[in-house]
Amino acid sequence: MSGTHLTRRTLLTAATAVALGTTTARAAAAGHPEVPTLWKEFVRSPLTHPQIPCVGRAGYRGGASRFPRPGTVTDVTDHGAVPDGVTDCAPAINRAIAAAGRAGGGTVTIPPGTYRVDDVLRIGDSNVVLRGAGSGRTTLYATKNLTELIGVYGSRYGGDKSSWSWAGGLIWMAPRARWDSLTAAVRARSWPFEGWTGNRRDEWETLTPVAPARQGSWTVTVADPSALHPGRLVLLRLRDDEDHTLLQHMAGGGPGPAAYAWDDKTKLTSYVPYEWPVRVHRVHGTRVTLERPLPLDLRPEWDPRLTTHVPELTGSGVEGLTLEAVETPQSPHLLDKGYNGVVLQCAYDCWVDDVTVRHVDNGFGLVAASACTLRRTRVAGRGAHHPYFCREGSHDNLIEDFTIEQRTVPAPAGTQLHGINVEGLSSYNVWSRGDMRMGTFDSHRGLPFANVRTDITVDNNGRHGGDAVAGPLFGARFTHWNIRVTNGRAGLMKIDGLAPYSATVGLNEVREFGQTDVPDFAGDLHSRLELYGTTDAVRPRNLYEAQRALLR
Secondary structure (H helix, E strand, C coil), X not given: CCHHHCCHXXXXXXXXXXXXXXXXXXXXXXXXXXXXXXXXXHHHCCCCCCCCCCCCCCCHHHCCCCCCCCCEEEEHHHHCCCCEEEEECHHHHHHHHHHHHHCCCEEEEECCEEEEECXXXXXXXXXXXXXXXXXXXXXXXXCCCHHHHCCCXXXXXXXXXXXXXXXXXXXXXXXXXXXXXXXXXXXXXXXCCCCCCCCCCCCCCEEEEECCECCCCCEEEECCCCCXXXXXXXXXXXXXXXXXXXXXXXXCCCHHHHHCCCCCCHHHHHCCCEEEEEEEEEEECCEEEECCCCCCCECHHHCCEEECCCCCEECCEEEEEEEEECCXXXXXXXXXXXXXXXXXXXXXXXXXXXEEEECCCEEEEEXXXXXXXXXXXXXXXXXCCEEEEEEXXXXXXXXXXXXXXXXXXXXXXXXXXXXXXXXXXXEXXXXXXXXXXXXXXXXXXXXXXCCEEEEEEECCCCCCCCCHHHCCCCCCCCEEEEEXXXXXXXXXXXXXXXXXXXXXXXXXXXECCCCCCCCCCCCCCCCEEECCCCCCCECCCCHHHHHHHXXX
8 A cells, every 4th residue: 555545544443453463362471462652653653753663665575475486497407406415506506597587587496405506606687586495405505705706805994804794695696787896896906885876886877856855755756757657766865964964864863963973983974875775656747656655854955866776686586495605613703704695785676585594604685785575584503793784775674584593613712793783874674573592683883774673582692893983873763672682681672772763662671781882872862662571562563564564
């Protein structure tokens, strides 16, 4: 249902059904289920609530429950892949994927068995699905890391860090031209920007300026609609001004963000302009309706415009397999060699389903990826640096039914464990129905804002990261909803004293120990805390699912 057709009566009816629930067993098990004041407020103003973001459209195709099932184009064994665990099958699998791309899309199947792969598997064409027989039946055994395969990847911010600590995957989903340009830059030691507008952020052209509008609007007025049509993916581009009022807006505004020292946060300011990919839903004269409501206000001082971008990867997926890297000791912090799992980059409306990664440095990555869904994913084995990472302006993604298993070997000295990472102005992402047997809610600085973690059990034993020059841990409208912390550690779970204009709802009692943070912004944070000290008592139990019901 379009946001322009939502009525208060529709919202209240749907909200009541979701909040009260249809399964009395769950309610009884919780003891005393309660509907918090925050939820009642949200229902009255779901697109503009000051503490809770509207994320009901997160994920592939606005949160679609099913993924496409395109017809089979080819089988990897037809191209020479042999499931003997010895033969290098990467060339055969990449040939099969390329054949599906030349055919305009389709499914590439991988029968049961173990396939050795000595290279990166690349999905560079839209509407291509790589499908195994199930994560317990099809295994890809990866023997090499990204440093060996592509080269040393230094940080564009200097120092001796390895960017493979937060970028790249042994299954890499990215538009073919974008992957070529990225890897060419790495080999040339010209460390690139990784997002939607190219290695130097110069691959874009203005389509049209956009008139001022308010956060939560579905429709904007443009100066020139001639290049716009339904279904076209565009970038909404917002630049900051000298007073950093855009960054202040992302932090909720007011005296605290106004007094914050933004100028020396050079890593953070390098993330601006804010770039938000979105499809055009309808064009009527100069009025353009988008498929998602605006994430921020559009103000003249931020020069709002719709622009082009590098060609996207869309409609592609990876399903039903395990990617197991050769087991090696975890590298010292920020020196990962790149035994990484699956990454989606410059991808929109793509997905990963029923995929396990094992013995990886970094598990599943969203890098300048938007409107993608990761479902039934699992990180297992010897322990990872970032089990999940979400960065470089990734927006509107859904990670649901995810598991981070307990590591199988002790952590080597000098390594770090983060958890479910978000950073770099990434916004409106959702982590839902998670089982985190280790790790933490890693807000990795870089002013991520308007993100939701809901219905998650976590043994909170990781540490967050982030350079001081990356700026605040949190922007506005962060929400932790129905979180079960098994070891009682507060760090980055109870965020009412850290995140501005945010909410912590339905969290069991926790206490400070280990890494303890202080708020980035002075004064009243306007952050809310409800149903603290409860377990599974809050209704609705899952904030994302309840919001999705509202926006149908």
